[in-house]
Amino acid sequence: MKALLLLLPVCALAGCVETEAPAPAPQPEADSCHAAQFRGLVGQPRAVLDSMKLPQATRVIGPRDAVTMDLRPDRLNFEIDGQAVIAKIGCY
Template sequence: MRLPLLSVVLAIAACSASSQPAANRDEAPPPPRIDNGPGADACGAQSVQDRIGRAFGDALREAIAEESGAGRVRVLRPGDMATMDHRPDRLNIHLDDNDVIARIECG
């Protein structure tokens, strides 16, 4: 019975023995800011936002690509695997389960 009690006392003593102040830590950097300035809409997504809610098809894809002026167009359906690289000139068209455009954005 003495051994467990002795262990607890020694553990408490060891914790309180270090009277050194806690190490100073630098503050976290501020979060990144989204640039809404020139070049923020490099893929032309703003010009084709009216297509959201429409049924997607090849003809609509071509029209969106032409009107936006995007260098690349990527269509993403639910569950599709996609690279996480950010390309400002790439237009991402996100579809829902019924092939209806849910979101259009650069990246």
């Protein structure tokens, strides 16, 4: 019993040991899919995209569309709101 009481402070101090923080995940380039050239389309009707030639693998995401959560920094994404207006453009 006395041995157990002697180990208690040692166990309490073990909880105070600092551990090394995990390395942060690498961040993609800010405009790796060249979204900046399309920023002027935010607020425009979704229909304007129909007449444009968009890069391959571009996603046009509606308000209730299911999309994968995989990160592809080179993929251009247009998010459409409930009023069929381009709400967001990004690389993901």
